Amino acid sequence: xxxxxxxxxxxxxxxxxxxxxxxxxxxxxxxxxxxxxxxxxxxxxxxxxxxxxxxxxxxxxxxxxxxxxxxxxxxxxxxxxxxxxxxxxxxxxxxxxxxxxxxxxxxxxxxxxxxxxxxxxxxxxxxxxxxxxxxxxxxxxxxxxxxxxxxxxxxxxxxxxxxxxxxxxxxxxxxxxxxxxxxxxxxxxxxxx
Numbered sequence: 001x002x003x004x005x006x007x008x009x010x011x012x013x014x015x016x017x018x019x020x021x022x023x024x025x026x027x028x029x030x031x032x033x034x035x036x037x038x039x040x041x042x043x044x045x046x047x048x049x050x051x052x053x054x055x056x057x058x059x060x061x062x063x064x065x066x067x068x069x070x071x072x073x074x075x076x077x078x079x080x081x082x083x084x085x086x087x088x089x090x091x092x093x094x095x096x097x098x099x100x101x102x103x104x105x106x107x108x109x110x111x112x113x114x115x116x117x118x119x120x121x122x123x124x125x126x127x128x129x130x131x132x133x134x135x136x137x138x139x140x141x142x143x144x145x146x147x148x149x150x151x152x153x154x155x156x157x158x159x160x161x162x163x164x165x166x167x168x169x170x171x172x173x174x175x176x177x178x179x180x181x182x183x184x185x186x187x188x189x190x191x192x193x
Contacts, residue, residue: 058082059077059078059081059170060169060170060171061170062155062170062171062172063077063078063080063081063085063166063170064077064078065077065150065154067144067146067150067151068144068145069142069143069145070121070126070129070130070133070143070144070145075118075142075144077118080116080166081170082168083114083115083168084114084115084116084165084166084167084168084188084191085115085116085118085165085166085170086104086107086116086117086118086163086164086165086166086184087118087120087164087165087166088104088117088118088119088120088162088163089120089122089160089161089162089164090119090120090132090160090161091121091122091160091161092121092123092124092128092131092132093123093124093128094160094161096160096161096177096179097132097161098132098135099180099181100178100180100181101132101137101138101181102136102137102138103180103181103182103184103185104184105136105137105138105140105141106181106185107181107185107188108140108141109140110185111188111192114192115188115191115192117141118141118142118143118144119133119138119141119142119143119144120143120151120157121143121144121146122146122147122149122151122152122160123149123160124147125147126145126147129143129145155175157175161177162176162177163177163178165188165191167191168191173187173191
């Protein structure tokens with residue numbers, strides 16, 4: 001009897017995995033699968049009800065995390081405070097992510113000083129992440145090497161090729177897939193006035 005209960009669950013998980021990278025979803029749902037291992041987040045989730053949950057230093061709760069870039073540099077998300085921020089969650093082997101790279105890099109360059117763009121790489125090792133940045137020519141903005149998935153978990157991201165867009169107060173205003181990065185510039189323009 002237990003086998004009957006587990007079989008549909010296992011089959012569903014297998015089908016999701018087989019859908020894999022390249023299944024471009026719409027606004028806010030769908031997209032590539034490459035699930036981050038489920039675990040209890042090691043940092044608190046972003047606050048959603050108190051104007052970003054700013055602390056004594058003025059940084060919203062959503063931006064209270066640190067990491068290391070693919071180049072080995074320390075990164076403190078508090079430096080993003082006060083401007084809209086785009087967090088682009090990607091994986092090095094993901095074809096949908098590769099298709100998003102050029103537009104994401106263009107938007108990062110166009111909105112320098114007005115909005116922040118940060119890549120959050122996961123689901124692979126740092127060497128593959130560095131190769132992805134070089135191959136896609138997306139090195140004009142920081143990319144975190146989130147091998148443990150801490151930032152992914154913090155923002156409840158469970159699959160690659162997703163964008164999380166925060167307003168200047170650290171509030172999430174968009175979360176989803178933008179195939180080829182289409183619509184990203186418009187979303188950022190709306191936040192920068």
